[in-house]
Amino acid sequence: MTRRNMLKAGAAAAALPLIGIPRAFAQEKLKVAFVLIGSPDDNGWNFGHEQGRKKMLEAIGADKVDTTVVTNVAEGPDSERVFRELAQQGHKLIYATSFGYGDYVHKVAKQFPDVKFEWATGNATAANVSTYNARFHEGRAVIGTIAGLMTKTNIGAYIGSFPIPEVRMGINAFAIAARKVNPEFKLKVVYVDSWFDPAKEADAARALIDQGVDVITQHTDGPAALQVAEERGIVGGFGQGADMSAFAPNAHLSAIIDNWGPHYIKSVQSVLDGTWVESSVWDGLASGEVEIGPFNKKIPADVVAKAEAVKAGIIDGSIHPFAGPLKDNTGAERVAAGDVIDDGEFWAVDWYVEGVEA
Structure with a gap:
């Protein structure tokens, strides 16, 4: 309790x-x-x-x-x-x-x-x-690139909280990026119906590793899955929201770090100034609300370079995490070549991309 x-x-x-x-x-x-x-x-x-x-x-x-x-x-x-x-x-x-x-x-x-x-x-x-x-999905594209290049079994896992749009975005961005560099990559998804339940997250990680998973990422709030990855000696996993390397120094490959400071500063100051207005703010890598944590030293230099290239491309606009052509996991085309899933369409996505088992 x-x-x-x-x-x-x-x-x-x-x-x-x-x-x-x-x-x-x-x-x-x-x-x-x-x-x-x-x-x-x-x-x-x-x-x-x-x-x-x-x-x-x-x-x-x-x-x-x-x-x-x-x-x-x-x-x-x-x-x-x-x-x-x-x-x-x-x-x-x-x-x-x-x-x-x-x-x-x-x-x-x-x-x-x-x-x-x-x-x-x-x-x-x-x-x-x-x-x-x-824009957490932008960070997912960076770490998905690492997962696709580092896996040995070609099977990754995504431990999700609830099947809400934000989580589906993360799953899809991670899988798309991983499969761009490794078309054989498959992603197993498990939902634990909680944002923070260490026991469930750890049990899910163990079951997934038993199924051949050797790279784990998560959309839950604690480091339990990473600790299991450390114990089992798999390739590794990624922290969520903060650098979690202290909990799994060997397994922790990198992390998506949430930096809410810039928004809270602007928001509070606007109330003090009397300029606050109704708005929808959605920032990401370019403005610093999403950061990529330090890379584990065991990641090869060429893999780091490719991950950094994806990050730079997202920031300068030359790479879009959801650029077509994209098929869903039933084989149906969802995004045509030359098209992207734009900001207004993200929240209606209720399907998973090719290679996702959910």
């Missing part, structure tokens, strides 16, 4: 009286809340948002912003109560950092039109609700 915590972060000096400054001129700090599905010590998704919060405070100053972090909030009706209580407590900007919060965010936002809400990985905005996301 998880335990919910509410953490306050601000300047120690904020508790001192404002000597000699008339009360009318004392500027009230902006109250900002972060609602997390797990704990910042997961070394993955929630850790990334916590690092982003800290970068925001460092850049803007704890003398201007007071933050509250609520952890272990499940994606369900109870989250509605959390959002409502935060709004009632005077928070003027509330970040909902998981997809499953969406219905509850929109419900509470209607009741508090003067409060700004931002929904991570969301797909619907409102007058006081914005969405923000990162």
